[in-house]
Every structure is written in structure tokens, then in C-alpha cells.
Amino acid sequence: MVRVLICYASYSGNTEETAKMIQTRLDMEGFETEMYRIGKAPIPDPSMFHAVVLGSFTWGKGSTPGIVKDFVYELGWKPPNVYVFGTGDTQFGGDELFCKAADKLAKFYRSPLDPLKIEQSPRGSQENNVNNWTEGVIKHCLNFYKKQRF
Numbered sequence: 001m002v003r004v005l006i007c008y009a010s011y012s013g014n015t016e017e018t019a020k021m022i023q024t025r026l027d028m029e030g031f032e033t034e035m036y037r038i039g040k041a042p043i044p045d046p047s048m049f050h051a052v053v054l055g056s057f058t059w060g061k062g063s064t065p066g067i068v069k070d071f072v073y074e075l076g077w078k079p080p081n082v083y084v085f086g087t088g089d090t091q092f093g094g095d096e097l098f099c100k101a102a103d104k105l106a107k108f109y110r111s112p113l114d115p116l117k118i119e120q121s122p123r124g125s126q127e128n129n130v131n132n133w134t135e136g137v138i139k140h141c142l143n144f145y146k147k148q149r150f
């Protein structure tokens with residue numbers, strides 16, 4: 001069974017809600033998921049999972065929140081399959097700074113997929129974006145899983 005660790009940071013709930021939607025879709029596929037809210041201890045061991053889904057909001061002027069930077073530092077290594085999603089708000093600097101933290105994290109982890117970017121709440125029309133992106137994650141995970149056995 002494909003095991004996926006979903007890690008997310010959220011202050012006002014948008015990123016958490018997106019994480020839950022992704023989890024629901026992965027669970028429907030029969031994947032085994034574990035949810036981890038960044039900032040809590042202890043951090044689960046990503047090597048026990050086939051993939052990591054990592055979600056972050058973006059903070060002042062396109063920056064990655066401090067708790068997410070701490071998480072990356074504490075992890076101390078780059079798991080192979082990290083899929084990144086983010087929530088943001090174009091009011092804080094237009095397209096250039098929109099979900100910039102997700103872009104940075106995806107680049108840092110050399111993510112095999114482009115990051116999912118959600119404008120504030122994932123509800124309504126953006127639900128399709130979440131589901132389509134999660135389909136991509138499922139496909140990629142299944143291919144990886146077929147090649148790996150542990």
C-alpha cells in the first residue's frame with residue numbers, strides 16, 4: 001500500500017483545509033495517509049513513507065514561514081518524492097509573490113510536479129484544481145511504488 005505523509009503549516013485554516021481535501025482524495029484511492037501539522041513534536045520520519053505532500057502558506061513579501069523553515073532544517077535531508085502545495089493571496093504582491101513559498105519549497109525539494117497554488121480557501125471553483133493536482137500525485141506515486149519495494 002502506498003503510504004503518504006501530509007505535512008502542512010496553517011495559521012488561519014486555508015492550508016489545513018487544502019491538506020484535508022488532498023488527504024480525502026488519497027484515502028479514496030486506498031493510500032495510507034498520515035497528517036502532520038508543522039510545529040508539533042515529534043516530526044514523523046519521512047523514510048517510512050513513499051511520498052511527502054508538503055503544504056505551506058506564504059508570509060510577508062513572498063517568504064516561507066519561519067515554522068516551515070525550521071521544519072525543513074529539522075528534517076535535515078531531502079526525501080525523494082515531495083509534492084508541494086500552497087495557499088496565498090494575490091492581494092499581497094500580485095502574481096509574482098503569489099504562493100512564493102510553495103515555489104521555493106518545490107524547487108528546494110526538486111519536486112517531480114509543479115506546486116499546487118490556491119488563492120485563499122480551496123472551496124468552490126478551486127476544488128477542481130485540488131482534485132486534478134492530487135490525481136497527478138496519485139499517478140506519480142503509483143509509478144514510484146511499482147518500482148520500489150520496501
Ligand SMILES: Cc1cc2nc3c(=O)[nH]c(=O)nc-3n(C[C@H](O)[C@H](O)[C@H](O)COP(=O)(O)O)c2cc1C
Nearest residue numbers: 010011012013014015057058059062088089098099
Ligand atoms: C502579513 C501577511 C503577508 C502575506 N504575504 C503573502 C505573500 O507574499 N504571498 C501570498 O501569496 N500570500 C500572502 N499572504 C496570504 C496568506 O498566505 C494566505 O492568506 C494563506 O491562505 C494563509 O494560509 P492559512 O489560512 O493556512 O494560514 C499574506 C498574509 C499575511 C497576513
